[in-house]
Amino acid sequence: xxxxxxxxxxxxxxxxxxxxxxxxxxxxxxxxVRVADDIRVDAEHNMLWVMHQSEIAAxxxxxxxxxxxxxxxxxxxxxLRLDLLRSRFALLHEGPQLRFMEEIGMRKQLTTLSxxxxxxxxxxxxxxxxxxxxxxxxxxxxxxxxxxxxxKTMIREWDDLGGRLETAxxxxxxxxxxxxxxxxxxxxxxxxxxxxxxxxxxRTNMLRRERDFSALLVSSSGDGILAIDAGGRCxxxxxxxxxxxxxxxxxxxxxxxxxxxxxxxxxxVQTALEASLCGKDRSIALQPYYRDVGEPALYVDLRFSPMxxxxxxxxxxxxMHDASDRYAARQRAAQTRGHLEQLVAxxxxxxxxxxxxxxxxxxxxxxxxGMISHQFRTPLAVADSALQRLIRRGDxxxxxxxxxxxxxxxxxxxxxxxxxxxxxxxxxxxxxxVGARRIACDLRDLLEGVRARQQAMAPEARIxxxxxxxxxxxxxxxxAHAEQVLENLMSxxxxxxxxxxxxxxxxxxxxxxxxxxxxxxxxxxxxxDRAQLFDANFRGRNSVGTRGTGVGLFIAxxxxxxxGGDLQLRDTDxxxxxxxxxxxxxxxx
Amino acid sequence: MxxxxxxxxxxxxxxxxxxxxxxxxxxxxxxxxxxxxxHFTMADLRAMPTTTLETSTVVTDGVHSFTGVLLRDLLDxxxxxxxxxxxxxxxxxxxxxxxxxxxxxxxxxxxxxxGVELDRADKGPLWIVYPRDxxxxxxxxxxxxxxxxxxxxxxxx
Numbered sequence: 001x002x003x004x005x006x007x008x009x010x011x012x013x014x015x016x017x018x019x020x021x022x023x024x025x026x027x028x029x030x031x032x033v034r035v036a037d038d039i040r041v042d043a044e045h046n047m048l049w050v051m052h053q054s055e056i057a058a059x060x061x062x063x064x065x066x067x068x069x070x071x072x073x074x075x076x077x078x079x080l081r082l083d084l085l086r087s088r089f090a091l092l093h094e095g096p097q098l099r100f101m102e103e104i105g106m107r108k109q110l111t112t113l114s115x116x117x118x119x120x121x122x123x124x125x126x127x128x129x130x131x132x133x134x135x136x137x138x139x140x141x142x143x144x145x146x147x148x149x150x151x152k153t154m155i156r157e158w159d160d161l162g163g164r165l166e167t168a169x170x171x172x173x174x175x176x177x178x179x180x181x182x183x184x185x186x187x188x189x190x191x192x193x194x195x196x197x198x199x200x201x202x203r204t205n206m207l208r209r210e211r212d213f214s215a216l217l218v219s220s221s222g223d224g225i226l227a228i229d230a231g232g233r234c235x236x237x238x239x240x241x242x243x244x245x246x247x248x249x250x251x252x253x254x255x256x257x258x259x260x261x262x263x264x265x266x267x268x269v270q271t272a273l274e275a276s277l278c279g280k281d282r283s284i285a286l287q288p289y290y291r292d293v294g295e296p297a298l299y300v301d302l303r304f305s306p307m308x309x310x311x312x313x314x315x316x317x318x319x320m321h322d323a324s325d326r327y328a329a330r331q332r333a334a335q336t337r338g339h340l341e342q343l344v345a346x347x348x349x350x351x352x353x354x355x356x357x358x359x360x361x362x363x364x365x366x367x368x369x370g371m372i373s374h375q376f377r378t379p380l381a382v383a384d385s386a387l388q389r390l391i392r393r394g395d396x397x398x399x400x401x402x403x404x405x406x407x408x409x410x411x412x413x414x415x416x417x418x419x420x421x422x423x424x425x426x427x428x429x430x431x432x433x434v435g436a437r438r439i440a441c442d443l444r445d446l447l448e449g450v451r452a453r454q455q456a457m458a459p460e461a462r463i464x465x466x467x468x469x470x471x472x473x474x475x476x477x478x479x480a481h482a483e484q485v486l487e488n489l490m491s492x493x494x495x496x497x498x499x500x501x502x503x504x505x506x507x508x509x510x511x512x513x514x515x516x517x518x519x520x521x522x523x524x525x526x527x528x529d530r531a532q533l534f535d536a537n538f539r540g541r542n543s544v545g546t547r548g549t550g551v552g553l554f555i556a557x558x559x560x561x562x563x564g565g566d567l568q569l570r571d572t573d574x575x576x577x578x579x580x581x582x583x584x585x586x587x588x589x
Numbered sequence: 590m591x592x593x594x595x596x597x598x599x600x601x602x603x604x605x606x607x608x609x610x611x612x613x614x615x616x617x618x619x620x621x622x623x624x625x626x627x628h629f630t631m632a633d634l635r636a637m638p639t640t641t642l643e644t645s646t647v648v649t650d651g652v653h654s655f656t657g658v659l660l661r662d663l664l665d666x667x668x669x670x671x672x673x674x675x676x677x678x679x680x681x682x683x684x685x686x687x688x689x690x691x692x693x694x695x696x697x698x699x700x701x702x703x704g705v706e707l708d709r710a711d712k713g714p715l716w717i718v719y720p721r722d723x724x725x726x727x728x729x730x731x732x733x734x735x736x737x738x739x740x741x742x743x744x745x746x
Contacts, residue, residue: 046730057680084680086710087739095650 055146075125224320620745657699
């Protein structure tokens, strides 16, 4: 995005500027110190004054000799002036002055004159004009010497001063150049600083915008977003999170997650959090989140990711997605599947039953011949023998006898017809060809009709019916089927009980059903037979010697169930008791 | 004998001369003092408390030891009241010395250097000496011109 050279240049330019700045500053300081040293004026630069004073001392001595000649001065004054001149020579012989004399090339003359001066004695008083004149003559080279020395000193000092000024000017020029350089580098530094500041402000603004944008992203996310630091304390808790958990950000930020909600303390979540703080990604799906007791759980998907800063884990971020809809959809799908499985099972059962029925029918047909041979032989033999007798008797047979034999044959044939009918009934039942047409029907009337018929067929039997006085005996049933069941039960009761024993039919009911218990005093049905009693073509051990097809109870139970009722063998201490159950009629629906 | 007589006479003359020098007036103090003008002989100055200081000078090489009288003591003794001391040398060199110099620094009126009496033919008999080495402020030409040698007169103003 950014040219690679720019940050390097941005760093190098100010560094160079700082370096140049420092060098120029040091140079300028060095030059200034030198100038400061150079502009010191020492007393040794005052040689012109020394020469002047010396010349004056010499001239005053000469003047004094003249005044002596005029009688205006005495020996003491000459001695004073001589001493003063000597003191000048003494001064000129001191180090600094002597070196200067050397420099201007007058040391030798100085020494010569000094020796001359030492030789001059102050004249004793009174001083004669001649002595004064001699002294003046001896002093003659001194004034000339000092005049010449002053001349040379002036030239020397001006040369020196000119040189020093030149040096100072050069140094000042260097200082000015350095200052200009310092100004330029300072300007570069200021510009660099300005641009750095502007760049820094731009970056700060950019960062702030990015941060605001990130915050906006986080806060407007539909998914819950939370972040924790390395210590496990919450640092971000967005609005969606607050909505999902019911905990506002103010209560969440800065606290441990497990303190915010128990959900985050569960082992699943804790394990995932620890893994993400170790730098691994984790996801867990459809975790139930209970906000409040009684409220339905929220099912959430959680995604854990570590937050890395230059390869170091500084925390973790957790996305929490409300997956309740998906959970519900999954539940519905599971229900639908269960329903489908149930439906398939039902269909399978129906198919199995149909298959079973088919097999039963096949069995029935297969067994039909055997059954015919077994059950049909006796009535056929009876009819055959009656007819044979009629043939043998021929004309000898009386009308009464013919009628008697014919009736016997007819009875046998009628029994055979019934046998065929019931066998066909069972076959129809087994192959599902019989349906029930249920209507409201008072069982008391029905029961009474059946009892009367059975009583007529077996006059010796003692059949009695009873029921509670205020019993509502209206059942929802097919009267024809119900009648057939009751007839089967009553005829069985008569058939398998000792002759003349009591047969009771007790009608009663509960809230939804009516029960009709048919009981006799006959022998108990063997334990082994009880399970198979209602199977088709099953005949119990006690049926030996009695006529029957072995399909009666099968047909009876099938009919009972077809009407929404049932037929069961009751568990009694003595005798045998069957209970026929039918649903109560509960009005039109 | 003649030589001996000459030597003796010379010695007597020299001793007399030395004695005469001691009795000569070397410093005249005038102006705002008690009983002006006051004349000092070498003997008078020697009778006063002495002070010795070591310093370099601008007209000589090396450090020298100067002995003399504190100018402050001298002025105090004379009960001087002025602020400016005008010093005059035998060669008519004149300079004004602020009284503050005397109060601030131990300025002496020296009469010997390195234990040798200052001579009129050199910088004697009296030399105003500043303690130049002891104070950076004194290493300046504006102080250097106040070092008056061959001092002969002080006027307090």
